[in-house]
Amino acid sequence: MQENNKDILLEVKDLKKYFPLKSRLFFNNKSYVKSVDGVSFKIHKTKIMGLVGESGCGKSTVAKTILNLIEPTGGSVKFNDKTIFNVEKNSYIPNKRMNEIRKDMQLIFQDPYSSLNPRKTIEAIVSEGMVKYKMGSKAEIKGRCEMLLNLCGMDKTCLNRYPHEFSGGQRQRIGIARAISLSPQFIVCDEPTAALDVSIQSQILNLMLDLKEDLSLTYLFISHNLSVVRYFCDEICVMYLGVIVEKGPSAEIYDHPLHPYTKALISSMPISHPLQENKRILLTGSIPSAGKIPSGCKFNTRCKYATDRCREEIPELIEVSTNHLVACHNYNSI
Template structure:
């Protein structure tokens, strides 16, 4: 394999919890707790997990939209966590994001021409005339008429707004786009259109995506590799087909068992997890999943499992696959 475009090593993001009349720190929420992975050029890495597992915080920490507490984020071989704001601003031309909510991510007071032209002004690209031309061009690339540049966001539907969000990320020709649940706020009929558009754009522009979602069938459709997160930690990472055909971690297996099967005659055993997701401000000791795991052992309660390669390119953090634990 070629050299990774993005390498994440031991990424952590903790949020302080304050209390009392002086708002003193009384604890911390471990939103992302020691996550490591790589993303290769022109690859789509899917990140899945239930709500509150730290997927979106991971995506934002990769771009320093939220500052990481600890760890390294290497983009094109450079560690961006130590960069000044000015260096980071230049770097953001190559690293963009598509936000989850197409309604909240566009300024309602600005016309689309201004919304899409702003990144070009920030990065000093083109004259005023060239920028307007580029705005019209990128709107047509994402399937909207060029003259819609003169409209305001409220004049578009949710699907059209998300196309504008994609256009904004694309207009500066980035290498990497973090897609933070880009279709979860859209109707199912529109989701497939947006996903197909994103696939076409990836091919046309040679893009690399980190695709964050909680819908496993969406991730299967678009990703080359998939990482599964639980309570701020990565528990499994493998090639798309390998993960869906041969999930190793008990949490991944329970997620897979919940994916609807279009065949009405297919028999499928549903794995129902007991209990609720623990609080990230007070995660369990050892393996974070042991409180709900049907296969938990004594070691799971005490020792945190290492995230290691079980078979080629299939990583898992589970004591079930550690030789020392097996009898």
């Protein structure tokens, strides 16, 4: 079945972001931290793509590079069939055009405590983008602020108050109201529930799902909480040290994981019933230094199934069933 390109909102191809390390005295050879090293995926309109992995695997760097907040080292990103950048072709979108597209690409931050300016009122925070893009008169913008806060479960009496007067969950609702203020198509959710109490997390996730349906939004959802990603996302990309090791539909990834790293992550999920058995897979070996990535498969230092081929040859991301891809030499024998 041929894929309809009109349904693709975001297309990422071979995305790379390397950070140079300081070279030692008297030596000119430079080394790099390969934070993102050849990541590719597509997100269809009104769908949710989950990006999961351990801390430091490059999830947030992928998001910042996609949004053109940091300069890419390689690869390309297309949004709504418009090229944001293509490093190999030396093609970069002009700043003026990027500012226009930014209305359609927004970000929900991880920490609701540090992401809101403590010196500004809630009205000033939510209306900042609307004022910049001149989306109406002062009265119209204030009315839209009230409507947005109401959509996010907040009262209009919040407008003249300051962030410190609200709880973490309320602050995140304000952050979400700010993110949707410009009527975006695409929102990057950078672990939006990580700093919240468990009792509040489900409320925020349900709010985001309601907004997705009401406003036809598309999400890139970054998280390390596999229990959340399982039910929240349509597709999942599993990252390890800057590369995607497994990708596919959410249910398929959890019911039939193929990569040993994915299996270990899923086994670490807390059980939902006291009578349920959970065989925890403990990873041995050491996590490689960011500046000294091993040759071959990056996971070979922690994988009990690693062979000489794994230590020498980088596995390609291959499709083993419908839309289910894995980068592992031994996936069919584990």
